Amino acid sequence: SQQGEEDPQALSIQEGENATMNCSYKTSINNLQWYRQNSGRGLVHLILIRSNEREKHSGRLRVTLDTSKKSSSLLITASRAADTASYFCAWNSGGYQKVTFGTGTKLQVIP
Amino acid sequence: GAGVSQTPSNKVTEKGKYVELRCDPISGHTALYWYRQSLGQGPEFLIYFQGTGAADDSGLPNDRFFAVRPEGSVSTLKIQRTERGDSAVYLCASSLTGDRGTGELFFGEGSRLTVL
Numbered sequence: 001s002q003q004g005e006e007d008p009q010a011l012s013i014q015e016g017e018n019a020t021m022n023c024s025y026k027t028s029i030n031n032l033q034w035y036r037q038n039s040g041r042g043l044v045h046l047i048l049i050r051s052n053e054r055e056k057h058s059g060r061l062r063v064t065l066d067t068s069k070k071s072s073s074l075l076i077t078a079s080r081a082a083d084t085a086s087y088f089c090a091w092n093s094g095g096y097q098k099v100t101f102g103t104g105t106k107l108q109v110i111p
Numbered sequence: 112g113a114g115v116s117q118t119p120s121n122k123v124t125e126k127g128k129y130v131e132l133r134c135d136p137i138s139g140h141t142a143l144y145w146y147r148q149s150l151g152q153g154p155e156f157l158i159y160f161q162g163t164g165a166a167d168d169s170g171l172p173n174d175r176f177f178a179v180r181p182e183g184s185v186s187t188l189k190i191q192r193t194e195r196g197d198s199a200v201y202l203c204a205s206s207l208t209g210d211r212g213t214g215e216l217f218f219g220e221g222s223r224l225t226v227l
Contacts (some may be wrong), residue, residue: 006153031214033215033216035216035218041220041221042115042202042218042219042220042221043154043202043204043216043218044218045215045216045217048214048215088153088154090216097142097159097161097166097167097206097208098156098159098167098169098170099144099156099159099216100156101146101153101154101155101156102153103152103153104151104152104153106151
């Protein structure tokens with residue numbers, strides 16, 4: 001993608017393990033968000049981190065942001081089978097409200 | 112309703128036909144977005160409304176695609192002379208916007224368009 005990438009494209013782990021997904025983008029940003037999408041459904045917002053923040057936690061989620069490297073990571077700790085879904089990062093930049101999405105990571109948590 | 116509502120949930124049409132997809136955002140949300148998502152891909156930005164005006168339509172692929180939001184609430188995405196390549200899930204989202212940057216987007220369940 002010319003806008004950004006996520007890796008890995010797919011990730012399969014055992015229940016209880018941690019899952020880490022990475023996102024890279026190409027522009028300066030105001031904030032970066034992570035979304036989750038169950039198969040065939042709409043996207044659900046998980047967490048937002050602002051450009052002046054480096055780390056944020058929400059329950060079992062931990063997000064980091066490195067604006068110098070234009071990258072972010074999402075860590076899901078103690079994964080559960082119900083975490084199986086696709087995860088997308090998204091960002092907006094400048095004075096624009098346009099929100100651009102990454103390519104996504106498909107996570108499978110095996111019970 | 113409490114969430115973003117999109118209709119129809121599924122639409123099958125023939126090549127060359129005209130299609131309208133409707134989005135009813137969360138009440139009070141001034142920002143409304145349309146995205147297109149192909150299988151296994153991330154959502155692709157199409158257009159963004161702030162109120163009634165299209166603030167950014169840079170993602171519309173060509174002039175067969177058009178969207179309106181006449182009263183600043185419900186929006187309709189219109190596709191003329193549909194092509195098989197238009198087949199995708201069309202997602203709508205709404206948001207409250209602050210002074211700078213965008214907060215959380217609330218998505219509908221999408222309208223799956225299949226062009227035969």
